[in-house]
Amino acid sequence: MTRARYLAPLMALGLVLAACTSASPSASPGTSSGPSASAGPSTGEDDLTGQSVTVIGTWGDAEEEAFLAMVKPWEDATGATVKYTGTRDINTILTTGVASGVLPDLAGLPGPGQMAEYAAAGALKPLDDVLDIATYESETASGLVSLGQADGSTFGVFIKASVKGLIWFNPGLYDYTDNAPATWDDLLTQGAANQGSAQALWCLGIESGAASGWPATDWIEQIVLHQAGPDVYNQWWAGDLAWDSPEIRGAFEVYMNDVVGKSFGGGTNAVATSFLTAGDPLFTSPQGCEFFHQASFITGLGDFPNRTAGTDYNAFPFPSINDAYANAVEGAGDLFGMFHDTPAAKSLMRYLVTADAQNIWVRIGGALSANKNASDYPDDISSTMGSMVANAEMLVFDASDQMPAAMNEAFWSTMVSLTNGSITIDKALSDLDAVAADAYGS
């Protein structure tokens, strides 16, 4: 292909620029200034004046602004425009689109499962010829690379990542910053001892519109991961481990007894409370709860943005249950794929995986980068979380996101019923096994 001839020198140029910019963390932020020598987008792309790329994603509000800020330097450098449409009906648009052939150029994909389906249907274009895969793989957190692959090719890349399973606390009640509980049992004992005037150990809120129940699934995932390890975890979401197995049942029991049973307002409140505001009782006086288990992106939601990082809130990673798996980290992220391989779309895709591009969003806050070299975090907490993703020894991806959609939804709604006290653990596990028999077959 003639393209290959241009690719090598361009990639070399790109690498050189990337090396320059990452070596100088105080490089000027890529705002609306035109292509500048050192801080411009490291693509060295040709002129694409007048062309446009249609992008569909789930990002709205501040995320939308962040994404548009992220692509602005690319637009300035190439002369092309990005036409972004945000919608939370991404499933509908992409399913309809794949079935009818009417698709945007690039899109945020709902998850690795759907990515594989669209790839199998021939709708998603492989990125092996679009990106320098070697560079991409070396720059990206390892767990995330394989998630974007299907059938041996790369179809999706992560633009943004997050860490799950963080335990948030208010240092004002008791400061765990330098002496976080090392094990789950420590957390329970120390937590009880230091609870003071806080009304409960945990804040818990699992309402989330159509996806209600997902924060509870995150809980189960963390417990399974730390109790039984990454291998069991991976078998579990792949459908090779029954729901009613000792490992999974054990996790459910820990959740019901040590979490729901010790949560602010109990199970009914957890089901009625949106995860967005579930952590707010950390900041009331007296505090509603001592700990709040949630992912890294919570810092932009609820009452968190009105509080000061470090002083009003801080976090420690999920404590160990079985020491063999102490360093396991569960991550998640926003997967991006390409439906039309127009020159402009390819150029934009190449740009989006660079550290420069991802740094723009990272600087704005509320997001972690999937690119290990993008580390311009606005505060210490984000920085720590970012390196957790980049450097994790054992990085697994959100289990429920990797299950077949029917299984995922059943998991969410079963957790709602279970947390509310409407069903027993026995019923929950047998229901989930019944769905699994159906969902994994097709």
Place this chain on the structure above:
Amino acid sequence: MTTAASTQPRGARPGWFTRARGRVGVHAVLAILMIVWLLPTVGLLVNSFRQPAAVSASGWWEGLIPPYDLTLENYAHVLARNGIADAFINSLFITIPATVIPILVAAFAAYAFSWMEFRGRNLLFVVVVGLLVVPLQTTLIPILRLFASLGINGQFLAVWLAHTGYGLPFAIYLLRNYMGGLPREVFESAAIDGASPVTSFFRLALPMSVPVIAALAIFQFLFVWNDLLVALIYIGAANPDNLPLTVNLANLVNSLGGGWQALGAAAFLSMALPLVVFFSLQRFFVRGIVGGSVKG
């Protein structure tokens, strides 16, 4: 209002107390209903003037007592959205034709169903009404394929045609019911006078149907104005510049659901135009359009 009592053959005329009590009853019932219906919206209205943080922390009535702590920031946030003016214009472009066309197409069909005799009339009509139940989502893929092959997806024409198709069952149903209730004598005498069906339609049926046409216009305008999915699917991927207000405002909320506090302000800004349409078409709901003709 009835005047002084005339002779009462059957039962005594209700005395002044009963009448007064009846009137108080009417007002009381209406007052209760109005309060119940208005209260939820008032909650949203008050909350739209409060700080987002306060909205999640305390009840909306706190905005009505000191310290009020009211703010216009939600409205400013909505109005400052990227491309909102264009989206508003797009909504107008989409909604007005999508209201006018179905009503006219339905009017012709409704007149045929009510005042023309033909075999299978009732059965065909019932099938048309039955189409009301077809879920919109089952039509998206085949129609999108059709539009794509004609090259019109991404353009307003696609949604105009789609909304016409989707709105016809209800429009025909409503219009036929109303037109069918118009006095037969009027059409008969017109026919005797040699008027063609076309003349009867435009000179008699349509003017007499103004109240129901007004009602239909209000509903169709509202449904199309508030529609998100049809526009998103038929226009979305190909031509985001043509997307209406609903899509733009839906993006006030981020992918995790945060930022929803601004939705109240968005709702009121978006509601303004349909309410204006409602108020201006209200005056067509007047008594006695048919007046003078014997009925019943």
Place this chain on the structure above:
Amino acid sequence: MDDRLITAIVVVVGVPGVLVGYIWGTEQVLRLFGGRTQPRIRPWLWLLPALGFLGVFLVYPTIGTIIRSLQDKAGTEFVGLANYAWFFSNDNALSALKNNVLWVVFLTVFTVGIGLLISVLVDRVRYESVAKSVIFVPLAVSMVAAGVIWKFMYEYRPPGEPQIGTLNAALGAVGTGPVAFLQAQDFSMNTFALIAVMTWMWTGFAMVIISAALKSINPELLEAARMDGANEWQVFRGIIFPLLVPTLAVVSTTIVITALKAFDVVYTMTSGNLETDVIANLMIKQMFSFGDFGRASAIAVVLLLAIVPIMLFNIRQFRSQEAVR
């Protein structure tokens, strides 16, 4: 922008113009035929545009849906009635069906009942316009906004904490504890909470239509009855109600079908959890989340079959209405 403005004007003026021209044109063409053929052809010419749109946008996809419901998830093999068997043996589906019955009955009874009540009462007061607008406003609010509005109404905090939801605050004021309206499953309270939201939105719809029909009743009839000494209730029962029956049938039918298709409220507020699910929501999930169009189509066909009794009722209605005309 100017380009589109011109297009829009052309469309708004031109399309009606074309339609009118079409009708007038067909009338001229019909003159060429005999007096007996004319009334046989004319109705079909008048119906042609409507039937065209309906055929393309509703009938053609429905035929596709029926065929698709007999196929498997991938759409490659025919599996007969397997999808239907799945639907009727699935616990979630049966629970949803039960909820749909509640929706159909209570949504219709409340919206039509209250709509009728308001139309009749408001006819006699001076603030009619204001009252009708108040009842109508919820229909103008988009579904997303309605979700937020009722979130404020139903909001729950644990007992002992300050309540920020309107209803729970009111309950607190009279001394009882808060209720988790959307979570309480006893007596299907959460389903009724959702039905209440939809009732609040759609009563205005029923009211507008019934009110328009009410206005078209000849006032002389009513005056005559009142002069004869009939009280208001007798006037209503003897004259108004019978004349409104056809309109009530139309409104009820429309609302019953709306109740069958209802999914927005459920999707936005509870996602169908805790036994609030309805079959339209199941269909959406099958279609767009699980990608199983075979099953989704089967559910759609079940919906189509569910309205057959309603259609039979409507046919009977027309026959009796025409007998009187």
